[in-house]
Amino acid sequence: KAGVTQTPRYLIKTRGQQVTLSCSPISGHRSVSWYQQTPGQGLQFLFEYFSETQRNKGNFPGRFSGRQFSNSRSEMNVSTLELGDSALYLCASSLDPGGISPLHFGNGTRLTVT
């Protein structure tokens, strides 16, 4: 079974631009979560989607948004990029949204904002 696929692997953007990251979950997984990983803050929860609905949202500004499609694929968007948005963005899928199933992570998208 293919794992979680994230594209692109690397992105370089300029301050003020916007960016869209894509995630394809493991086949059969309907819950998709996004996390931001930085050396200073570690892994921080962004949001979770299940059946195209956002179920939980972390403590990030409204510039961070996401969506999920009917095939469970998900995208996250960051608008008006800031230097502090430079991070590894990880997508994780799970069989169910109950919080007691393991998360399966992709290898992430490394975003650099200059």
Add this chain to the structure above:
Amino acid sequence: QQQVKQSPQSLIVQKGGISIINCAYENTAFDYFPWYQQFPGKGPALLIAIRPDVSEKKEGRFTISFNKSAKQFSLHIMDSQPGDSATYFCAASKNTGNQFYFGTGTSLTVIP
């Protein structure tokens, strides 16, 4: 504030030794406690997980010890190998969704 506190930040162990990483939490609503292993350039991968109704869980060389009253849990890696050199994260979640709270990570180096 950090909902899950992890220590130590880094750990160096001799091959064949025992690696021990500790985590503590405050929120008694947490219901699931996984450990993840992350290699450079890769996403975290689930290593082992435990529910609070169990005090210990063992899978191969990896053991989670869980102390509900102290709100602490730890990962023990027996017979540590150089291939175990990675960053380890503890995490916790409630049964209300897949919002996981992660510890700050422990960089483990196993020297031959």
